[in-house]
Amino acid sequence: MRLIVLTGLCAVIALAAAVPAEARPKKKLRTVADQTIPNGVAVYRQAGSTAKDYWCNAGDFALRKMGAPSDGALELVRPEGAAGGPSDRDSIGFSLVDGGGGSGGVSVSTVGERHSLGQTKAFCLSQVDPSER
Numbered sequence: 001m002r003l004i005v006l007t008g009l010c011a012v013i014a015l016a017a018a019v020p021a022e023a024r025p026k027k028k029l030r031t032v033a034d035q036t037i038p039n040g041v042a043v044y045r046q047a048g049s050t051a052k053d054y055w056c057n058a059g060d061f062a063l064r065k066m067g068a069p070s071d072g073a074l075e076l077v078r079p080e081g082a083a084g085g086p087s088d089r090d091s092i093g094f095s096l097v098d099g100g101g102g103s104g105g106v107s108v109s110t111v112g113e114r115h116s117l118g119q120t121k122a123f124c125l126s127q128v129d130p131s132e133r
């Protein structure tokens with residue numbers, strides 16, 4: 001009986017390990033729809049956040065809240081430090097666009113930089129959980 005329970009427990013652990021981590025932001029930043037940008041997403045700046053954190057949160061918001069198609073992409077339209085946005089707080093602005101594509105680098109300072117929503121999910125997977133910092 002113990003062998004059966006132990007074997008079953010090992011099988012459950014092996015299956016759980018085989019399931020990849022869900023591509024959701026580990027570092028959650030305040031993200032809202034930005035009415036100042038067509039199909040816009042604004043991610044509010046937060047000290048210590050990386051470019052991948054902003055792209056990850058913007059992509060997650062576009063997919064889950066805006067109903068973006070999975071083959072869509074985001075384009076940076078308001079870079080870090082630029083004026084504008086849905087409030088007086090500093091935010092980085094993205095626009096949901098058709099098609100995939102991707103830029104070579106990952107920054108929040110180059111207007112026109114584009115990443116597919118699939119790539120933004122990958123940015124979420126590469127994030128470090130804040131509780132582990």
